[in-house]
Amino acid sequence: MSSMKSAGITIDTFKKLFTAGKRFDGRGLMEYRPFEVNFEVSNCAEGSARVRLGKSEVIVGVKMNIDKPYPDSPDKGNLMVSADLLPLASPRFEAGPPKFDAIELPRLVDRAIRESGMINLKELVVTPGEKVWTVIIDIYPINADGNLIDAASIGAAAALKSAVIPGITEAGTPDYKHRTKKKLPLSDETLPLSITVFKLGNTLFLDPTREEEEASETRTTFGVSKWKGSYMINSCQKSAPVCLTRAEIEEIAKLLPKKYDELNERLKKFL
Amino acid sequence: MNQQIDEAQEAEPMETEQSTKKRRVVVPGEVIVSGEDFLPSEGARREGQDILASRFGLAEEAGRVIKVIPITGAFIPRRNSVVLGRVTQITLNGWVIDIDAASSGFLPIDESPRFINKNEMDQFLAIGDVVAAKIWSINVRGIDLTLKGKGLGKLEGGFIFRVSPNSVPRIIGREGSMISLIKERTGCDIGAGQNGWVWVQSDNLDSQIQARKAIEFVSENVHVDGLTEKVEGLLNK
Amino acid sequence: MAFKRIDGRKNSDLRPITAKIGVIPNADGSALFAFGNTIAIAAVYGPRLLHPQHMQDPETGILRVNYDLLSFSVNDRKKPGPSRRSQEISKVTEWALSPVLDLKEFPNTVIDVQIYIIQADAGTRTAGINAASMALAHAGIPMRNLVCSVAVGKQDKEIVVDLTKAEEDFDGGEGPTDFPLAKIANTDQYTLLQLDGKIPAERVSEVLTIADQAFANIYEAQKKALKEEFS
Numbered sequence: 258m259s260s261m262k263s264a265g266i267t268i269d270t271f272k273k274l275f276t277a278g279k280r281f282d283g284r285g286l287m288e289y290r291p292f293e294v295n296f297e298v299s300n301c302a303e304g305s306a307r308v309r310l311g312k313s314e315v316i317v318g319v320k321m322n323i324d325k326p327y328p329d330s331p332d333k334g335n336l337m338v339s340a341d342l343l344p345l346a347s348p349r350f351e352a353g354p355p356k357f358d359a360i361e362l363p364r365l366v367d368r369a370i371r372e373s374g375m376i377n378l379k380e381l382v383v384t385p386g387e388k389v390w391t392v393i394i395d396i397y398p399i400n401a402d403g404n405l406i407d408a409a410s411i412g413a414a415a416a417l418k419s420a421v422i423p424g425i426t427e428a429g430t431p432d433y434k435h436r437t438k439k440k441l442p443l444s445d446e447t448l449p450l451s452i453t454v455f456k457l458g459n460t461l462f463l464d465p466t467r468e469e470e471e472a473s474e475t476r477t478t479f480g481v482s483k484w485k486g487s488y489m490i491n492s493c494q495k496s497a498p499v500c501l502t503r504a505e506i507e508e509i510a511k512l513l514p515k516k517y518d519e520l521n522e523r524l525k526k527f528l
Numbered sequence: 529m530n531q532q533i534d535e536a537q538e539a540e541p542m543e544t545e546q547s548t549k550k551r552r553v554v555v556p557g558e559v560i561v562s563g564e565d566f567l568p569s570e571g572a573r574r575e576g577q578d579i580l581a582s583r584f585g586l587a588e589e590a591g592r593v594i595k596v597i598p599i600t601g602a603f604i605p606r607r608n609s610v611v612l613g614r615v616t617q618i619t620l621n622g623w624v625i626d627i628d629a630a631s632s633g634f635l636p637i638d639e640s641p642r643f644i645n646k647n648e649m650d651q652f653l654a655i656g657d658v659v660a661a662k663i664w665s666i667n668v669r670g671i672d673l674t675l676k677g678k679g680l681g682k683l684e685g686g687f688i689f690r691v692s693p694n695s696v697p698r699i700i701g702r703e704g705s706m707i708s709l710i711k712e713r714t715g716c717d718i719g720a721g722q723n724g725w726v727w728v729q730s731d732n733l734d735s736q737i738q739a740r741k742a743i744e745f746v747s748e749n750v751h752v753d754g755l756t757e758k759v760e761g762l763l764n765k
Numbered sequence: 766m767a768f769k770r771i772d773g774r775k776n777s778d779l780r781p782i783t784a785k786i787g788v789i790p791n792a793d794g795s796a797l798f799a800f801g802n803t804i805a806i807a808a809v810y811g812p813r814l815l816h817p818q819h820m821q822d823p824e825t826g827i828l829r830v831n832y833d834l835l836s837f838s839v840n841d842r843k844k845p846g847p848s849r850r851s852q853e854i855s856k857v858t859e860w861a862l863s864p865v866l867d868l869k870e871f872p873n874t875v876i877d878v879q880i881y882i883i884q885a886d887a888g889t890r891t892a893g894i895n896a897a898s899m900a901l902a903h904a905g906i907p908m909r910n911l912v913c914s915v916a917v918g919k920q921d922k923e924i925v926v927d928l929t930k931a932e933e934d935f936d937g938g939e940g941p942t943d944f945p946l947a948k949i950a951n952t953d954q955y956t957l958l959q960l961d962g963k964i965p966a967e968r969v970s971e972v973l974t975i976a977d978q979a980f981a982n983i984y985e986a987q988k989k990a991l992k993e994e995f996s
Contacts, residue, residue, distance in 0.1 A: 601905025
């Protein structure tokens with residue numbers, strides 16, 4: 258794959274295509290690519306999942322440590338999300354200090370999970386005020402072909418669902434060799450997923466390939482979940498100095514529950 | 529003029545369907561043939577009695593000459609190759625062109641197809657524009673390009689996309705047969721650069737989609753027999 | 766009592782090998798290589814322009830290897846980012862692969878090899894070298910031959926190949942020894958030699974002999990994976 262930037266003529270063609278509601282791969286503008294999820298991709302992790310969304314591939318692992326709780330939440334376990342945009346996954350990713358994309362991606366995934374209340378952090382206390390479990394979600398793209406944030410969020414939800422709590426040694430440290438059969442304290446109802454809406458010209462679209470993503474002018478990521486029977490937007494962030502209109506925001510708000518149900522149904526088949 | 533890009537290409541090693549030459553996939557270091565009579569050519573070497581592969585690819589015996597044709601990997605610039613590139617910078621005496629290779633290309637103002645006033649360079653080629661250019665020199669400073677020649681120049685309208693550079697000979701086909709077939713059936717203008725970038729232009733969006741689909745199909749099925757018929761089938765749908 | 770390996774293998778047996786190319790479509794070449802539960806993936810990008818410019822060599826292309834563990838590939842989470850260990854392994858891997866490459870055709874460029882361990886059960890550097898060697902071939906880089914790599918070890922007084930983590934942690938008798946090797950396929954040229962533990966000098970030949978069968982099996986697996994994608 259190349260590292261050449263989008264050409265002017267190519268962006269113009271995408272504008273014309275999107276305006277006509279067409280895509281090169283035949284999908285509708287609001288249609289996701291097929292995806293598949295595999296589990297147990299890394300057996301030292303407490304839980305792990307591989308997501309292939311079209312040609313994008315992401316591996317997500319969950320590790321657990323025992324740490325001190327944060328002073329402002331002595332009765333709660335900790336959650337940490339990190340990502341590394343490995344130069345392995347794209348000619349665009351470079352070695353060295355993380356670029357903004359690598360900082361933003363795990364933050365978006367973190368907020369979608371945290372705010373949804375999917376993890377009951379209160380149940381992750383080992384000794385109140387002293388020792389709690391820290392749940393660490395690590396995200397690694399293996400092949401970047403667009404829409405990594407949504408792929409990562411599917412991977413994170415799947416890896417959390419599959420995670421099993423380690424044992425505890427007499428010294429009070431995690432015993433990774435003797436895992437318990439206990440799953441993480443997760444809500445049955447709430448499964449946060451991110452849905453990222455892209456915009457080029459006046460057209461909104463979902464799940465771009467890399468080439469479509471590079472032609473797009475802005476994206477907004479929404480963390481969505483279901484809570485007490487209704488669809489909740491738990492987090493959101495718009496990127497780039499380009500505007501969304503009120504009509505577009507309302508259109509997206511209408512679209513999110515539908516897309517959430519669709520992704521959730523597809524993900525459930527693998528869980 | 530741009531419809532002729534592929535005709536501006538020099539003869540390149542090409543996959544042909546009715547090849548009489550013996551070919552098989554070899555790994556680096558593998559013995560291809562043994563015997564004093566054989567001559568190692570590109571991608572092959574002699575060690576004692578044996579001719580060995582010096583890279584991964586298709587070993588080809590053409591009479592006594594043995595070579596290994598690459599089937600994978602990045603584009604390696606060669607003199608006289610036609611490439612598609614994107615203008616990234618305008619300097620005092622020419623344009624810097626990203627040709628998706630290990631070195632960027634430079635198009636001197638004197639190599640434009642007609643006289644260009646130094647003050648009006650960006651009116652001829654602006655940043656983000658696409659050109660079909662020929663590599664006329666590779667030296668320590670980089671790659672020099674020219675737009676002088678049939679089928680070369682700025683590409684207007686349409687779009688460019690990338691396929692495996694190694695599949696380009698097959699996309700063009702023997703004497704341009706494959707690319708002509710796709711042009712004819714879709715009504716698109718099409719040009720393929722050796723660096724794996726392909727340009728497709730038509731006023732009809734569906735024709736553009738169809739042409740790209742056919743080209744990607746060829747690129748992903750380079751080693752399949754009867755590819756021409758399969759492409760015809762695809763285009764008839 | 767006769768010696769028996771923890772997982773019941775014969776001393777000269779490798780764990781089951783998985784080898785596959787093209788696992789990272791974005792890369793110019795890519796491969797996966799696994800010894801049992803140790804899984805390595807490698808991507809090759811290039812030849813491409815080398816930054817910073819002062820590192821460029823006008824006479825030849827340069828090989829640049831980066832090896833690392835995914836943070837959750839080991840029991841105690843590895844902090845993301847390079848460690849001293851991963852930097853050393855990156856360098857010895859570079860030295861293990863360079864002797865087969867001919868990069869004179871590509872002055873001023875770099876061939877980047879990215880190796881990541883998805884799941885670690887000992888032998889990660891050797892699995893990484895095997896994956897990288899396949900990925901370089903897959904990227905069409907001019908190379909004399911494939912490179913094969915395996916760790917030989919010692920369990921008390923027994924010489925064994927391709928140790929698992931449980932075997933590496935063995936602490937009976939003379940203790941464990943880890944002796945990773947790499948060799949240019951079908952030659953007697955070694956490109957990686959490292960050792961931690963205790964090998965009596967007079968047993969070195971025995972080590973090299975037991976490794977030879979392993980190298981032959983690894984080479985066959987690499988060759989098969991490269992060929993089956995195109996036949």
